[in-house]
Amino acid sequence: QQQVKQSPQSLIVQKGGISIINCAYENTAFDYFPWYQQFPGKGPALLIAIRPDVSEKKEGRFTISFNKSAKQFSLHIMDSQPGDSATYFCAASTVDSSYKLIFGSGTRLLVRP
């Protein structure tokens, strides 16, 4: 049972464009929503995270938009750069299982020069 659904599976964007990755969830008990970035041969690294009490969080070129009523959240990468080419994972966790992250299936992003 996949509790966090991520799309698209892959994404190609031109340099300078906006990359958008979407995630949807069913469990309304989820209260923490991070995004991780993974480069080939490396482990995932925390990029940015949000809690459901805010609708948007921005860190540099990376923004999370959160829609609690729709149970969706998305990652926007502004001014995408070739160095952003990586696999991106959304994730979620619940209050009563605060040690476990449930990951989406990942999006492979390629930013063309």
Next chain:
Amino acid sequence: DTAVSQTPKYLVTQMGNDKSIKCEQNLGHDTMYWYKQDSKKFLKIMFSYNNKELIINETVPNRFSPKSPDKAHLNLHINSLELGDSAVYFCASSQGGVHGYTFGSGTRLTVV
């Protein structure tokens, strides 16, 4: 100075063998984890230890046994390896819950 280090990075072994993967973190975190990433890149938690106590044990075959000698180390021992065990295994650590997981670089296990 690597925060979460795993050894070995690559492991190729035959079916039926027993192997171990070691993990050490120097971040002073109180919780450590093992995640499995399959060929489709899907990441799933296997185990978690908090201060040497097992707190998460997902539906993982009994052939997999984690051991935490102290809160800086979490090893994974796998008995009777099967083809389906081929994957990348990631160790991670965190302080006080899911916030700010730090992952190691992974161990690519190939069972032939």
